Amino acid sequence: MTKISYKPNSPEARDVASLIHPLTNLKTHLKKGPLVIDKGKGVWVTDIHGKEYIEGMSGLWCLSLGYGQERLVKAASDQMTKLPYYHLTNHKSHSSVIELAEKLLELAPVPMSRVWFANSGSEGNDSAARIVWYYWHARKKPNKRKFIAHQRAYHGNTIASASLSGMYYNHASFGLPLDGFLHVTPPHHYRYSNPGENEKDFASRLAGELDELISTEGPETIGAFFTEPIMGSGGVIVPPPTYYEKIQAVLKKHDILLIADEVITAFGRTGNMFGSTTMGLKPDMLVCAKGLSSAYIPISALMINARIFDVISEESNHIGVFGLSFTYSGHPVSAAVARETLRIYEDENIISHVQEMEPHFLGGLKKLSDHPIVGEVRGKGLVAGVEIVKDKVTKEAFERNYAIGPFCVECAEAHGLIIRAIGDTISFCPPLVINKLEIEELISRFQFALNDTLTMIRKRYSL
Secondary structure (H helix, E strand, C coil): CCCCCCCCCCHHHHHHHHCCCCCCCHHHHHHHCCCCEEEEEECEEEECCCCEEEECCHHHHCCCCCECCHHHHHHHHHHHHHCCCCCCCCCCCCHHHHHHHHHHHHHCCCCCCEEEEECCHHHHHHHHHHHHHHHHHHCCCCCCCEEEEECCCCCCCCHHHHHHCCCHHHHCCCCCCCCCEEEECCCCHHHHCCCCCCHHHHHHHHHHHHHHHHHHHCHHHEEEEEECCCECCCCCECCCCCHHHHHHHHHHHCCCEEEEECCCCCCCCCCCCCHHHHHCCCCCEEEECHHHCCCCCCCEEEEECHHHHHHHHHHHHHHCCCCCCCCCCCCHHHHHHHHHHHHHHHHCCHHHHHHHHHHHHHHHHHHHHHCCCEEEEEEECCEEEEEECCCCCCCCCCCHHHCHHHHHHHHHHHCCEECEEECCEEEECCCCCCCHHHHHHHHHHHHHHHHHHHHHHHHHHCC
């Protein structure tokens, strides 16, 4: 039995007695309790006991500008004073959301026509799925309702976005995915290539697999393909250079829409404003969230090209109204904070900073490739994954019940570093404002955690 790690009547005990935590083993949490964070500054957070940590994950991949951005606080305060709430239904609008939409269309990696606002990446992807159905119905092709996404993809936790996700825990005991949500092999050469298969041939094989699936299901039944330019919560999977070129050719051949889920990769994370630019994607719709407001306040955006907007506009006229709505869509405070966030990216040359820090960040992590339990280090910009393996030569993974990744994360936490385990892949996504010295400190603390993990493995499993 796990020993209770918190004191009675403490904040930890009160948490356990009152909250349900997402993406958490709820039974274990009753004994373990939470790490309660009290404050943050820059890339650092401090818990209620005064211990400092490097926030190596930007929270949940989202706190791009770090803590303590007074401009964002002021933007929220000013908008709260001027107009704390208004909606966008029935021909209503307000200045902050108009300005934000205009700026997003200006920044878009490919020409886009209009912006739909929601409150989270999950809602953004859910909205995209519904608009796909709406679009094809208006095109007199109502059977194009199926979606294709990757195994190990993460697209959110609404019913539709969870169905798009290729994660076991999103589906198990929920009765998901829904019918018509299909999944193909993730573009991870290290883990899914055949012996002797180079990246180009691997990409060709996966494009062929997609083509075969579409042909088998019937192209007349497939509405859209959803993809993250770089798959974040699936283990920071970076597709081979030719992958998206070949995938997009297949989609064009069968008249299937491409939806880019840029919830993690937008706004400089990969070294460009959008991951689609980094990876060569030309989507029909693009979902962004997280870094849109640097997570200071909930907001997401779905950008839609003219081809789609023109069709759904006519269909809404035919029906009498566009029947998709969120009460807080384009909330003025959220929009004001997001608009100011975009200004900061430009004013402080954040993308240039990411490009400057990338060699230190990825280069530093790749120096750990020689570590006895490190199989692969992968990433772009300031997002990375380090995959821990039992055998470096064969790429053999540790048995799932060993829980090596979570143990490594606990070791990192003990050394004052917050990172995340996705199976046995350790993910990193530090705030984009991190500097060289902080990167060096992050890598040093992670190396201590790796060494602690290796020591445990040798003692416990005699490996």
